[in-house]
Structure formats: structure tokens, C-alpha cells
Amino acid sequence: MASLDRCDQRILYALQRDARLTLATLAEAVNLSPSQCSRRIARLEQSGIIKGHVLRLDPEAMGLKVTALIFLSMDKGRMVSPRNAVGKLLARDEVIDCHAVTGHHDFILKVRVADLAELSHFLSTAVSPLEGIRDIATQVVMNTLKENGPLKVMP
Incomplete structure (x- = not known):
């Protein structure tokens, strides 16, 4: 793990909460100059601690009203690689x-779909036909209390 000092931790803390902070606003928040912040952010990106900058969408506003957790158990004796079998699903939106x-299952998938009919279609056309599936268990999320929370960066 890369060594993070207090300034790095404050920068990561602030950026996880609002990645759109201007350099000037960030510098003020962490009590550094904008050029120092810029150098530190570049170093954190180069070291792989900052993996990227993403836009988070509201799934419900996009019409994706159903979240489900799909638990897969694989029959490892019938396949070369369980990971390769599940790999086909990773490209699915x-x-x-x-x-x-x-534990009991080998993989947990989190999926977002428009409705239960779309979930049923996804299970029957994308998941069930996978090579080596021994068991599929699906749970539909009723309420999400916390999602995509920031990582703990400060002790």
C-alpha cells in the first residue's frame, strides 16, 4: 500500500465526497496551495490510488427500478474455470x-433492471444457460440504505 500522509488523506476524503471540486476550492479545504494539490492528485493517480473519475447516475431516474442480488454456485467438476463462465456476464450492462x-455460493452479482419481467428475462437468457451452474438464488432489494459510500481514508 502506498504511504498516505495527512494531506493526501484530506484530499482523498474531499474528492470522494465531491470529485467536481475546483482545484482552488480543494486547496482551501485541505489547507494547501492549488499547485501542491495538483501535484499530489497526479501522484495519487499515477500510484493507482485514484483509479478514475466517474459520473454516477440515479438508476431510478434512468428507469432502472429493480436491483437484485444473484447468488451463483458453480459445479467446478463440470468446467475448466468458473471465472471464465461468469466472465460472459461481466460485459452485460x-x-x-x-x-x-x-461460503455456499461462488459469485454474487448485483444487477439493475427496469422491472421484474426484465429480471426474469435476464436470468433465463443470460444466467441460466451458463456452463457449470449448479444453483442460482436471487434476492430483490426492497430498499437501499447506503450505496457507493466513500472509503475510509482517515484513521
């Missing part, structure tokens, strides 16, 4: 997150 996990 419906899939927001995919995690290889420990």
Missing part, C-alpha cells in the same frame, strides 16, 4: 458488480 465470494 445489467451487471453492476460481480464478486467471487467464500
Whole structure:
């Protein structure tokens, strides 16, 4: 892990909450000059700590009203690589997150779709046909209490 000093931590804290801060506003917030902030941000980007700058959309405003978690268990004896089988799903726009996990299931997918009919179609046409699927369990999210929270950067 890269060494982060207090100034780096304050910059990351501020940018996670508002990535659109101007350099001048950020510099004032973290008590550095704009040129110092710029150099530190460049270093944080080059080191891979800052992975990019993204635009977050409101899924519901975009018509994606259903969030579901899909739990996949794989029959590893019937396949060369479980990750390769799931890899086909990673290119799908419906899939927001995919995690290889420990426990009863092997993967958890988070998907966003317009409605339950679209979820059913996605499950039957994209998930069920995957090679080596042993079990699929789906849970529909009723309410999201926190999502995409900032990472802890300050002790």
C-alpha cells in the first residue's frame, strides 16, 4: 500500500465526497496551495490510488427500478474455470458488480433492471444457460440504505 500522509488523506476524503471540486476550492479545504494539490492528485493517480473519475447516475431516474442480488454456485467438476463462465456476464450492462465470494455460493452479482419481467428475462437468457451452474438464488432489494459510500481514508 502506498504511504498516505495527512494531506493526501484530506484530499482523498474531499474528492470522494465531491470529485467536481475546483482545484482552488480543494486547496482551501485541505489547507494547501492549488499547485501542491495538483501535484499530489497526479501522484495519487499515477500510484493507482485514484483509479478514475466517474459520473454516477440515479438508476431510478434512468428507469432502472429493480436491483437484485444473484447468488451463483458453480459445479467446478463440470468446467475448466468458473471465472471464465461468469466472465460472459461481466460485459452485460445489467451487471453492476460481480464478486467471487467464500461460503455456499461462488459469485454474487448485483444487477439493475427496469422491472421484474426484465429480471426474469435476464436470468433465463443470460444466467441460466451458463456452463457449470449448479444453483442460482436471487434476492430483490426492497430498499437501499447506503450505496457507493466513500472509503475510509482517515484513521
